[in-house]
Amino acid sequence: MALAETAVDRATFVEWLQRVGDNVLILGHRVSEWCGHSPVLEEDIALANQALDLIGQCQLWLGLAGEIEGKGRSADAIAYLRDAAAFRNVLLVERPNGDFGHTLMRQFLFDAWHIELLRALKGSSDSRVAGIAAKAEKEVAYHLERSADLVIRLGDGTEESRQRMEKALKSLWQYTGEMFMDDALDIAMAGAGIAPLPSSLKPAWDATVSEVLAEATLTHPGEAYQHKGGRKGVHSEHLGYILAEMQFLQRAYPGAIW
Numbered sequence: 001m002a003l004a005e006t007a008v009d010r011a012t013f014v015e016w017l018q019r020v021g022d023n024v025l026i027l028g029h030r031v032s033e034w035c036g037h038s039p040v041l042e043e044d045i046a047l048a049n050q051a052l053d054l055i056g057q058c059q060l061w062l063g064l065a066g067e068i069e070g071k072g073r074s075a076d077a078i079a080y081l082r083d084a085a086a087f088r089n090v091l092l093v094e095r096p097n098g099d100f101g102h103t104l105m106r107q108f109l110f111d112a113w114h115i116e117l118l119r120a121l122k123g124s125s126d127s128r129v130a131g132i133a134a135k136a137e138k139e140v141a142y143h144l145e146r147s148a149d150l151v152i153r154l155g156d157g158t159e160e161s162r163q164r165m166e167k168a169l170k171s172l173w174q175y176t177g178e179m180f181m182d183d184a185l186d187i188a189m190a191g192a193g194i195a196p197l198p199s200s201l202k203p204a205w206d207a208t209v210s211e212v213l214a215e216a217t218l219t220h221p222g223e224a225y226q227h228k229g230g231r232k233g234v235h236s237e238h239l240g241y242i243l244a245e246m247q248f249l250q251r252a253y254p255g256a257i258w
Contacts, residue, residue: 007125007192014069015088016189018078020117021061022089025079026239027110028054029246030097039100046146050107053139060132080250084239092175094238098168101154101161105168108147112208113179115140116201125193148212155216165218173221180205 038044062075121133
């Protein structure tokens with residue numbers, strides 16, 4: 001038995017796992033939308049692989065959620081048989097792809113947060129959480145390296161590429177504050193030693209983002225966060241469209257396996 005299995009109640013643990021799993025599930029689906037549509041073949045392949053990484057991580061997080069819940073639900077059932085109101089991802093990952101620069105900026109802002117979360121989770125009092133985090137960290141370290149490099153290259157590139165990256169940054173920045181907001185569930189998980197408080201991740205995220213934006217010659221938006229919360233079941237209209245695509249086969253052919 002993992003060390004922290006009884007440190008919090010099952011519902012709290014499952015809810016937290018869905019938050020982590022839903023983030024990578026929804027972003028993975030968004031990134032996969034570029035398959036066959038990227039500006040160059042190399043990026044098409046890279047984004048497809050990144051989407052696969054994120055969906056693979058989702059399988060681990062939601063699989064553990066089903067195990068702890070104890071109701072016989074698999075990762076697939078949790079992913080494909082919930083309606084929009086039951087998803088707990090942050091709004092940032094729902095945002096439309098937009099142009100290539102917009103997608104890269106969204107990825108970078110998330111990657112810089114994601115890597116800090118996983119680094120903290122490697123020290124989780126729950127061995128299963130720590131194990132998933134250790135595996136995912138290796139993939140996300142590459143995601144961050146790649147997204148940061150491309151943000152720098154485009155930000156410090158042509159006048160058009162710089163303007164597009166500035167526009168993407170301004171559009172997405174208002175959604176970043178949600179990633180660092182603590183609520184009662186976060187406090188319970190941190191008290192059990194299973195997960196860090198989201199607010200504790202902000203200094204390292206700030207440092208990474210500031211360094212990359214400076215090198216990219218992009219204007220840092222500052223602390224003007226605007227919270228548009230999604231984790232508590234309040235989502236934009238975009239999630240419904242994502243789920244309509246993502247859940248089509250399971251909805252059309254309930255219980256199908258292959």
